[in-house]
Amino acid sequence: MKKFFSILSIVGLMFLGNSVAFAQEEEVVTVDSTSVAATEEVVGEEVQPVSEAPAVVEEEVAPKAEPTFHQVLKQRFIEGGAEFMGIVLVALILGLAIAIERIIYLNFATTNTKKFVTDVDEALASGGVDAAKELCRNTKGPIASIFFQGLDRSSEGIDAAEKAVVGYGGVQMGLLEKNISWLSLFIALAPMLGFMGTVIGMIDAFDAIQVAGDINPAVVAGGIKVALLTTVFGLVVAIILQVFYNIIVAKVDSIVNKMEDASISLIDLLVKYKK
Numbered sequence: 001m002k003k004f005f006s007i008l009s010i011v012g013l014m015f016l017g018n019s020v021a022f023a024q025e026e027e028v029v030t031v032d033s034t035s036v037a038a039t040e041e042v043v044g045e046e047v048q049p050v051s052e053a054p055a056v057v058e059e060e061v062a063p064k065a066e067p068t069f070h071q072v073l074k075q076r077f078i079e080g081g082a083e084f085m086g087i088v089l090v091a092l093i094l095g096l097a098i099a100i101e102r103i104i105y106l107n108f109a110t111t112n113t114k115k116f117v118t119d120v121d122e123a124l125a126s127g128g129v130d131a132a133k134e135l136c137r138n139t140k141g142p143i144a145s146i147f148f149q150g151l152d153r154s155s156e157g158i159d160a161a162e163k164a165v166v167g168y169g170g171v172q173m174g175l176l177e178k179n180i181s182w183l184s185l186f187i188a189l190a191p192m193l194g195f196m197g198t199v200i201g202m203i204d205a206f207d208a209i210q211v212a213g214d215i216n217p218a219v220v221a222g223g224i225k226v227a228l229l230t231t232v233f234g235l236v237v238a239i240i241l242q243v244f245y246n247i248i249v250a251k252v253d254s255i256v257n258k259m260e261d262a263s264i265s266l267i268d269l270l271v272k273y274k275k
Contacts, residue, residue, distance in 0.1 A: 084194070085197075085229075085230065088233050088234050091237060091241075094182075095186035095237070095240075096244070098180075098182055098186075099247075102178075102180065102183075103247065103248060108140060109141050109176065109255055110141070110251070110255060111141040111144070113258045116144065116147075116262070117265045119135055120132050120269065121269055132151050133148055133151045136148035136151065143258060143259055145172060146165055146169050146262070147262070147266050150164055150263070154270050154274075158267065158270055158274065161270055162267055165263045165266060166263070169259055172259065173252075173256055180249070183244070183248070191231075192234070194234020194235060195234065197226065197227065198230055201225075202224070202227050205224050
């Protein structure tokens with residue numbers, strides 16, 4: 001009997017252990033199935049395609065071309081008015097024409113004085129006065145012309161030759177300074193025309209104020225703008241012509257100094273060969 005109860009208790013314990021183990025296995029399986037389901041749900045959510053936001057296409061705006069210097073200058077010239085701006089432009093054109101003509105003339109009038117005096121000395125030594133006069137006749141420039149006049153009067157004496165050199169030197173100086181006075185006139189005239197345009201522009205501005213009966217910047221802006229533009233253009237023209245004027249005067253002074261030096265050398269040569 002005791003053996004029966006022992007066997008029965010052992011069987012019961014075995015059955016109870018199996019049921020506990022089976023329950024734990026079911027719990028594990030349940031947990032695993034739950035985690036698998038959650039994982040599948042997450043994966044399913046990740047797999048779902050995300051709707052992309054519509055791409056915003058930015059339109060490329062072409063950069064606005066900046067006006068060139070010529071276009072700006074033309075616009076300002078038109079805004080300044082044709083009455084005085086045209087006169088200032090004419091002064092600039094005429095002044096530049098005179099300046100360019102003078103510069104070309106002075107470049108042709110410039111000679112190598114030392115070389116020319118040496119050539120005249122050699123011509124006097126080899127062929128006399130006639131050979132020297134022929135050399136002067138074939139050479140360009142005021143110095144050669146002065147030498148020719150001095151050699152031509154050398155037969156009358158040193159004093160006559162010296163007077164001829166001095167007198168003809170004054171003639172050549174006048175030719176070098178030809179039309180420079182007109183250039184100085186345009187230099188003085190351009191800013192004066194600009195200032196006159198300034199005064200007229202201010203008068204127009206005050207007339208506009210009188211008509212409007214109110215001091216409004218928009219009313220007076222046009223007249224003041226015209227006044228300033230005419231002044232600016234007049235000053236610019238005067239500055240440009242003044243630069244050319246100074247260049248021309250410097251070249252004339254240089255040639256005149258060479259003429260005086262060469263004239264002294266010619267008198268010395270005549271004295272040398274007269275002896």
